[in-house]
Amino acid sequence: MPRVAKPKVAAGTAPAKKAAPAKKAKKNMYDMPEKVPEGTVFTDLAKGQWRIGPSIGVGGFGEIYAACKVGEKNYDAVVKCEPHGNGPLFVEMHFYLRNAKLDDIKQFKQKNGLKSLGMPYILANGSVEVNGQKHRFIVMPRYGSDISKFFVANGKRLPEGTVYRLAIQMLDVYQFMHGTGYVHADLKAANILLGLGKGGGAQAYLVDFGLASHYTTGDFKPDPKKMHNGTIEYTSRDAHLGVATRRSDLEILGYNLIAWMGVELPWETQKLLDVPQKVQKAKEAFMDDIVGSLKSLFPRGVPAAIEEFMKYVTKMTHNQEPDYDKCRLMFQKALKQIGVPNSGDLDFKIKPQTSSNNNISPPGTSKAAPAARRAKKVESPVVNSSIDEIISASDEEEEEEKRIKRAAMKASPAARRAAMKASPIARKAVMKASPAARKAAIKTSPEARGAAPAFPKKRDAASPTNQKRVKTDPDLSPKPRGTPKASPKPQTPSATTQPKTPKPHTSGASAKLNFSPAISLRGRPGGKTVVNDDLTPNPRSKKTYEFNFELDVSMDANVIVNVKRKRKAAKDQAAATPESRTPSARSIASSKEEGGTPVTRVNFRKVNGHDDSSSSPAKSPRTPVVTLRKYQR
Ligand SMILES: Nc1ncnc2c1ncn2[C@@H]1O[C@H](COP(=O)(O)OP(=O)(O)OP(=O)(O)O)[C@@H](O)[C@H]1O
Incomplete structure (x- = not known):
């Protein structure tokens, strides 16, 4: 239990005085326990003896030690030891003593047909002086990692x-x-x-x-x-x-x-x-x-x-x-x-792709995420990928990058910056980083945020x-x-529960979110999974659209993501207009260019190799670990 610890006296200034009684814990303030040297023997109230082993846990309280019954070899118990004045250990000890007797636990298990029950119990308790301070201790079975x-x-x-x-x-x-x-x-x-x-x-x-x-x-x-x-x-x-x-x-x-x-x-x-x-x-x-x-x-x-x-x-x-x-x-x-x-x-x-790591409902249990369910249907069941796989851009991606750069050069400096920021290369750089760096980049860089879906940000560290x-x-x-x-x-309606939709990186243009009515994901021979976004069929003119989707990639899968437009002769108005500076706006623009036909394609390819030749299609099997879902406000 977290508590506020009293500040310790700086080392060397005033060594803990022998026999000085532990100060009474003030409201919300608890004395930190003295360090117990390994090998110390504590004697409990029933005269059982416990040898203190290495420290195995540090909490707000101080430390918890592995312990072993004197005469035995295994450190299969722990000792939690705190100054006498600290209330919580007192409460804990009494709770165990009164309510968590091994027999009661056994009976409960029997009655309820349980093989095991996650209820700890107390092995022993007592008081001890450590560095002249009276401490209370309890001995419990030792458990594993928290x-x-x-x-x-x-x-x-x-x-x-x-x-x-x-x-x-x-x-x-x-x-x-x-x-x-x-x-x-x-x-x-x-x-x-x-x-x-x-x-x-x-x-x-x-x-x-x-x-x-x-x-x-x-x-x-x-x-x-x-x-x-x-x-x-x-x-x-x-x-x-x-x-x-x-x-x-x-x-x-x-x-x-x-x-x-x-x-x-x-x-x-x-x-x-x-x-x-x-x-x-x-x-x-x-x-x-x-x-x-x-x-x-x-x-x-x-x-x-x-x-x-x-x-x-x-x-x-x-x-x-x-x-x-x-x-x-x-x-x-x-x-x-x-x-x-x-x-x-x-x-x-x-694991790669179960609903678990994507925060979606199990299939058939939620009203939401129909696209995700559709997506799941085409996934192949087994994915064996490594967290170290390398991400790289495909040729098309690079070509698009060049085209966007060209278009951006014609635009205003601000538009240029935004277009460059949102470019696949910028995103690629983010994707190339380690998972941790990737997360950090997505958190901090506006360009990465621009490319990222609008949903509540991840927890901090x-x-x-x-x-x-x-x-x-x-x-x-x-x-x-x-x-x-x-x-x-x-x-x-509560402000506390509404996720914030980040504004697109457009200067002055207010983006209207318009979610595509359907996103389909289908497998394709040749190792690619193609997601067709049936984007707003009849885009309204003079509006900025942004389509948000969320790409879920499991921790141990790396993929190439191409947001691709069909090649066409028409000029690249999209990237040159302020409204088109976000990747999503570009995607919409591509829809417009095709006269309302859903043409934006997002290709995912899983990169399998541990070498850098990941753009080789031969090394790009289907990407069952990737799911595309419509982002819903
Ligand atoms: N029986 C046990 N076996 C193994 N480790 C334990 C055991 N009890 C506690 N620990 C370790 O010690 C840590 C702190 O334990 P606990 O929460 O009981 O103490 P606390 O004083 O309340 O600590 P905090 O103030 O951090 O919550 C646990 O998170 C765990 O890592």
Whole structure:
């Protein structure tokens, strides 16, 4: 659980005095624990002895150590140790002692037919003096990696199937925990650890019970002392009001699921995290129009299970017991639909083309993304590509580049710059970069942005482990939501949920977005997949059109993208007019030139080789990993 640590005394200035009692933790301030040297032996209350091993985790609290029972060889336990004055470890310890007994966990598993349950338990606890400061420690089983590491390594997303499996597993833990009268209140990737050992990779464990508290079954009474508790990104609307409820846990899970699917939550996009009240308001608006909000976040199609789950959460009353079976079923259904078994090791590798890595609904489950579904039909099932594959431009691309350059030379300097910026070569340079550099370039360079689709920007690089728990001055808090409603509020359009459409790079010309009615993707012999964009059939004159589409390329596939116009004798008005400076405007212009026939072609070719001869068609099989979707506002 993230907390605010008291500043440590600078090394060398005032060494920790022997026998000085740990200072009482002030509100929101916790003492950092003293470093425990490897080999130290802690004796617990039952006189069990634990040898401290290497540090295995650093959190807001300090460090967590591998530990081994004295006399044994395996470091298969961990010791979490904090100054006595720190409240959260006290809370966590008592929660474990009262509510997470191994027998209870076993019984729950039996009753519910579960092979495993991601509920940790306590092995031992005690007090110890470290550098003269009294510390409390708990000993727990040792688990594996926390899933935030995979989330970050994957560019802030997890495979769709894994998101659903985690949802099911966390609902199991919630059901157990809620059965004891407590809520967790701080679920997030950094607090979910994989199991260790044989079969461990199939089960995720929810840790960090430092914010566990009794949930309310009575009236809804906001508590200024507890307002905004949790991790600000994910904490629930009830938690913003200081009320512990079971629906709150579900809401927190929901925000995490959304984030794990690879999209940024609106309050992150809008950089509101420093002001809990603003986050709270944004969440209220988000949940008040959950369907619209999710549509904005997943322009290519809202994953049906996420929508169903979030809708369910919005309809719950504050003291309602969640229908865990119903919720699990939502995700079990979704798993079936995407053909991911709910067994075996949890998979954290983002694969080429499943709906998972494209944030679209599983086929047949969403009203949205018909183009994506069509696209999926022509994909071949297996793609074996490497992240290191090299991207290069084809001849046509270079030719178009030259032509655009020529046209641009006739235009104004501003138009010239814009045309050059939007040129395929500029884009190619971006594509040639490493995936990370590519992302950075797309984030930062206007030309890349011009070529990029208009959808909410990716998350920034803040590590989930930096996510802070926030407490604020209660006086600033907005009014309580009052007794929760059974039906959603009237929908209020919220600025917080609307993705911003970047303006085209035209000077003074206001672009009107006009989405093509249909985009089809079909395979073609010769190793190419051609996407025909049936662009606005009858373009209106004197209007600027922009067509946005999103090209989804999985992490380990590289492709050539050609936006191609048919050759023609007519002059290149398109590139020479201010309205034609964006790639999309060029595409539209090409439509106009063909008298309304949909002629813009986008060719994708996957580059297979590890050499640079990627423009060879022989090395360009079809590109099943590439999907083209219409961007929807
Ligand atoms: N039982 C465990 N086995 C292995 N690693 C663990 C275990 N418990 C915790 N960790 C590691 O330590 C990190 C911090 O643990 P935890 O969240 O319980 O402590 P915290 O003091 O609340 O930390 P933070 O303030 O960062 O949330 C986890 O993200 C994980 O990497």
